[in-house]
Amino acid sequence: MASRSPKFHGRVEGAATHCAVPGCTEPGEFRAPLTAPTFDGPGAWQWLCLEHVRQHNARYNYFAGMSTEEIEAAQSPIAGWERGVRAFATGGADPAPPWTDFSDPLEAIRGRFGRGRGPTQAQSRFSGAEKAALGVLGLGDDADLPAVRKAYSVLVRRYHPDRNGGDRTHEAKLRNVIDAWQTLKTASAFA
Known part of the structure; x- marks a missing residue:
C-alpha cells in the first residue's frame, strides 16, 4: 500500500517499482505530468525518482508558448479581476x-x-393626552421621566400662590401643570 512520506512534499512511497526514465533503477515515488490537463481530464502522469523529478521541475516553464502580451497579462496583479460581474437580482422587489x-x-x-x-x-411612545400634557410642561416627545419631574417642579414653584405673595391669578395654569404631572407620572412610556 502506498503512503505519503513527510520528508518530501509529494512523495508517495511504494507507488511505482521503477522511475519512468529509461535506465534509472531508483523507485518512482513522485508523480510528474506527461501532458497538460485538458477539458476531458487531468492528463497523463509518470512516476519519477527524486533526482529526475527535480530535473523535470527545473525544465518546467509555465509561460512556454505564450506571447509577450499573454505573459504580461498573466503576471498582472489584477489578472482575473477584469471580467464583469452580474448585478444582484432584486427578486422583483423595488430597489x-x-x-x-x-x-x-x-x-x-x-x-x-x-x-x-x-x-x-x-x-411616538406617547398617547394624545400624554402629548398634550408634555406640551403643558413645555417638553417634546424625547422627554424622559426625570426631565418631566424637573419641568413640573419648576412650573409648580412659578405658579403656586405661596411663591407669588398669595396672588391667585395663575391658579388655572397651576391646575393644568398638576394635571399634566398626574397624567405623565403613570405613562406607559416611562414604565
Whole structure:
C-alpha cells in the first residue's frame, strides 16, 4: 500500500517499482505530468525518482508558448479581476432606498423590508393626552421621566400662590401643570 512520506512534499512511497526514465533503477515515488490537463481530464502522469523529478521541475516553464502580451497579462496583479460581474437580482422587489436617507441602519432595513418605503416616521411612545400634557410642561416627545419631574417642579414653584405673595391669578395654569404631572407620572412610556 502506498503512503505519503513527510520528508518530501509529494512523495508517495511504494507507488511505482521503477522511475519512468529509461535506465534509472531508483523507485518512482513522485508523480510528474506527461501532458497538460485538458477539458476531458487531468492528463497523463509518470512516476519519477527524486533526482529526475527535480530535473523535470527545473525544465518546467509555465509561460512556454505564450506571447509577450499573454505573459504580461498573466503576471498582472489584477489578472482575473477584469471580467464583469452580474448585478444582484432584486427578486422583483423595488430597489433598496439609499442608506443616506436614514440616521439609523435598522430604520434603513425596515424601510427596505417593512410595510412602507423610504424613511419611516418614528412612532411616538406617547398617547394624545400624554402629548398634550408634555406640551403643558413645555417638553417634546424625547422627554424622559426625570426631565418631566424637573419641568413640573419648576412650573409648580412659578405658579403656586405661596411663591407669588398669595396672588391667585395663575391658579388655572397651576391646575393644568398638576394635571399634566398626574397624567405623565403613570405613562406607559416611562414604565
